[in-house]
Amino acid sequence: MRTMLDWIRFALSAVLTVFGLFVLITATLGLFRFRYVLNRIHATALADTLAVLTILAGLALAWGFTPVSLKLLAVVAFLWLTSPVASHLIGRLEVTVNDQLPLEMQVEDSRFVSVEKEADQEVRQ
Amino acid sequence: MSRLTERLHRMLHADDRLDREMAAEWEEAPAGKPASLPPEEVNPDTPAEQPDWWISVPFRQGRGLRRLLVVLSVLLCVGIITVLVITAQYLPHFGQAGNPANNEVSRRYIENGMEETGAVNIVAGMILDYRAFDTLGESNVLFTAVCAVMLLLRVSADKRRSAAYQLELETDDRMYEPKNDLILRSIARLLIPCILLLGMYIILNGHLSPGGGFSGGAVMGAGLILMLNAYGFRRMERFFTIRLFRAVTVCALSFYALSKAYSFFTGANHLPSVITPGTPGMIFSAGLIPYLNISVGLVVCCTIYSLYTLFRKGDL
Structure with missing residues (x-):
């Protein structure tokens, strides 16, 4: 006999899982559409963190609060600890190895810009 | 080309x-x-031609x-x-009902496995008791794989001393890898004990729950590889040298071979054996299986770690 609470739980878990799948699809799209390593890392970091969290939370809700959901929590903790570190290492390797980085990624350094403005003003004066 | x-x-x-x-x-x-x-065609001005001499x-x-x-x-x-090829001629045809594969062995494993081997995990009872020869062969295959990789990839002492090799090391991409990364190190400090403990749990509980020497050894090897990436070769070489690798693998494999030889000898001759199945479900039970799991796990762990280091550095 299913009560109202069961249905609500099922609906919640379904929503969470579907949202996680949507995030996964977005991340995959980003992985294939972006052309540059750091952009791809930015896109796929979502899959490792948000998508995993929502999908596993949905599963835990559907399963009920048992030792299994504790294990799922451990999986989430492990992935949240490891995958950002892996992304960080890939990004750092790219920054270390790529000589053309300033050309490919135009990052505006605010300190540098302000120094330039001051120099400009000095020249004008 | x-x-x-x-x-x-x-x-x-x-x-x-x-x-x-x-x-x-x-x-x-x-x-x-x-x-x-x-x-001798030796030109001291061109060190690029030097690396050929030890090959020949x-x-x-x-x-x-x-x-x-x-x-x-x-x-x-x-x-x-x-x-x-001659032996293959005597094999029965595939898919016949009277083939030797369709016999009473699997039923015996399922029905009597727990009381005969003492292992709750019936797969552990099968691979480490009934068919322990196969598992010894598998561990030896891994060991042989490392030996072959060592033959191919290990850098000889002469080469390591040569100036050309030092130059190659300096121009190698591996030198640009992120080293002494603070983020990786702090996460690794947190994770490595957990990973190694999980591997030990999988190995030691191999006769009670799913797992065993191969899977637990792979987990422990992954933990060691993470440690290497976080802390670098110099720190790992303090305790994991080729001498340790040799000692651990050879001791584990020979312990496996000798203990299983004893149990096969006594079993085949219906002699009384000191190895008893014990109470199924206890941690000290299932006869030799926990100890065989430990030795297989050690071999697998060392093998995976040394394969990684051999492919990255050419040495342990």
Whole structure:
């Protein structure tokens, strides 16, 4: 006999899982559409963190609060600890190895810009 | 590509050419007078040509011995292939009801496995008790794989001392890898104990729950690889040297072989054995299975770690 609470739980878990799948699809799209390593890392970091969290939370809700959901929590903790570190290492390797980085990624350094403005003003004066 | 093939060709036929030249000189030279060796083509100004010399060293042995070895190895291969093909002729046809595969063995494993081996995990009982020979073979396959990788990839001491190798190391991409990364180190400090503990749990609980030597050893090897990436080679070499690798793998494999030889000997001759299945479900039960799991796990762990280091650095 299913009560109202069961249905609500099922609906919640379904929503969470579907949202996680949507995030996964977005991340995959980003992985294939972006052309540059750091952009791809930015896109796929979502899959490792948000998508995993929502999908596993949905599963835990559907399963009920048992030792299994504790294990799922451990999986989430492990992935949240490891995958950002892996992304960080890939990004750092790219920054270390790529000589053309300033050309490919135009990052505006605010300190540098302000120094330039001051120099400009000095020249004008 | 053509340069590479040319170099290989020169390398393989170096001593043939040398022999021919020496024979020609011997014929030209008057009898009794020793022929002079051809002058060494060493140019100190071009260190790029230096790395070739140690490669050709094994090929400078006698030509006759090498031919004999080639003939012997071909004969051995042909002999083994013949025996296997002849044996394959006697195999029953595939999919027949009366084939030896459809027998009482699997039912016996399922029904009597727990009380005969003492292992709750019936797979552990099968692979480490009934069919322990197979598992010994698998561990040996891993060990042999590492030996082969070592033969191919291990950098010899001569080469490691040479200036060309040092230059190669300096220009290598591996030097640019992120080192001493604070984020990786702090996460690794947190994770490595958990990973190693999980691996030990999987190994030690192999006869009670899913798991065992292979999976637990793989987890522990992954933990060691993470440690290597976080803390670098110099710290790992303080405790994981090739000497430790040799000692651990050889001890584990010979313990496995000797203990299983004992239990097979006593079992086949219906002799009383000191190994008893014990109470199924206890941690100290299932006879030899926990200890065999430990030795298999040690072999797998060392193997995975040393495969990684061999492919990255060419040494342990």
